[in-house]
Amino acid sequence: MSELRKGYLYAFVAYTIWGFFPIYIKLLRPSAPVEILAHRVVWSVAFVALVLTVARNWRFLGTLIRQPRLMAGIAVAAILIAVNWGMYIYGVNSDRVVETALGYFIGPLVMVLLGVTILRERLRPAAWAALGISAVAVAVLTVDYGRLPYIALSLAASFSAYSLVKKRLALPAAQAFFVESATLALPALGYLGWLVWRGESTFGHVSAGHTLLLALAGAATATPLMLFAGAANRIPLTALGIMQYIGPVLQFATGVLIFHEPMPPVRIVGFTLVWLALVIFTVDGVRQARTAAAVRRATMPEPEAAAAR
Template identity: 70%
Template sequence: MTPLRLGYLYGFGAYLLWGFFPLYLKLLRPAGPLEILAHRIVWSVVFVALLLAAMRSIGFLRALARRPRALAGIAVAAALIAVNWGTYIYGVNSDRVVETALGYFINPLVVVLLGVTVLRERLRPAQWAALGVGGLAVAVLTVDYGRLPYLALTLALSFGGYGLVKKRLGLPAAEGLFVESAVLALPALGYLGWLTLNGDAAFGHVSAGHTVLLVLAGAATAIPLLLFAGAANRLPLTNLGMIQYLAPILQLACGVLIFHEPMPPARLAGFALVWVALIVFTVDAVRHTRRTRATARAKTQTPALAPQ
């Protein structure tokens, strides 16, 4: 199998798992969102530690310990991903899967906005148009909900910020996830201990199947991230960007078709505006990439002038 085909296989695998993740989270009830989040963190550490031990990659910790700025960046990334995970779990288990899907639809637009505000990047006209349509979509959805779609915005901003920090850190997927989860593991264990002492823990008190599902939350977190890393290393960024819409499409389908969440006309109009913004954004990205490649090819094919 060629690296490109393997990249597509990894990419589709990652986004399919993320797309159907609401179905898994629903199975973890009656555990509350914070308990689920704590188990997700703790078992992620265990799963990735075993994986790194099998890969004999534990030695990276010694090198990382000598980089205090990198450790500070990892702490920021850990806080952002904890907010993202916790918000998503809360959204799914409070029957707001549609709004969580919206968060991942608008995430690419938030990433562009972060590029302008944080990295001082200059946008092309089509990108400005996509941001404008995305802003209009948020306004329409605010009117429909009677409030800001704060779950969607929190998910998009936290994941966009997480991606920005991760890009600057440049850590491999497994190693990065291990350290981020390890940073959060102590408070997570403390919270689980407090729940157990007060008799409020669902872990071990619902059924054997429920306990196993909570333990498997670590693998369910790590596997899609590792598949995504494999895809990112093999696919062009534009191709990977096209595949990323698979996850929120599947999440939206779960919310509407399986969980029967409402989708009134005004909400549908807001989502339609988001999709228009994404189409403009994606078409512009594809055209820009093709022009850049064509220019690069033209430069390499232009014969050098013979010396006079």
């Protein structure tokens, strides 16, 4: 299998795992969201530590410790991903899987908004149109829910900010994920110890299957992240961007078809507007990428241009 095909396979498997992740989270009941989050952090550290040990790849740790600014950036990323995980678990276990899917649908548009406000990037008219339509969609869904879709907005904002920080840090995926999880491990262990002291821990007290599922939280979290990193190194960014919608599409289908969450007409209108915004944004992005590639080929010497085709 070629590296390109491997990249597409890795991306597909990663997004499929994320798409069906609500089923796994539901199976962790009756654990409360914060307890699930704490186990997710602790077992992620253990799992990635095992992976790094097998790969004999621990040298990076000493390099990171000697760079306080880099460690500070990793700490910020850790807080953002903890917020994202916590809101996601809360959303799933409060029977709002469809709203969590909405958060990941609008995530790319929030990322564009961050690019404009923080990085001072300029947007093309199509991107502005997509942002405008998405704002109308949020207004429609606010009317439908009777409140702001705060779970969706929190998920989109936290993951977009996390992605921005990660882009600036530019660290290898597994190593960075280990340090992020390790940053959160001490408070997570403290919280789990507090639950044990109060006799409120569910770990080992519900069933053998439930205990095993909690222990597998680290592998379930880290595996799609590492597959995603492998895909990002093998396939074009535009292809990766289009494939990212596999996750929220499957989450949406899971919420509606498996968990039978309601989809009244106004909510359907809101989601339709979101999807319209994403179509405009994606088509514009693909067109721009093709134009840029054509320009690069036109400015290449003829042998290199032929190879690029």
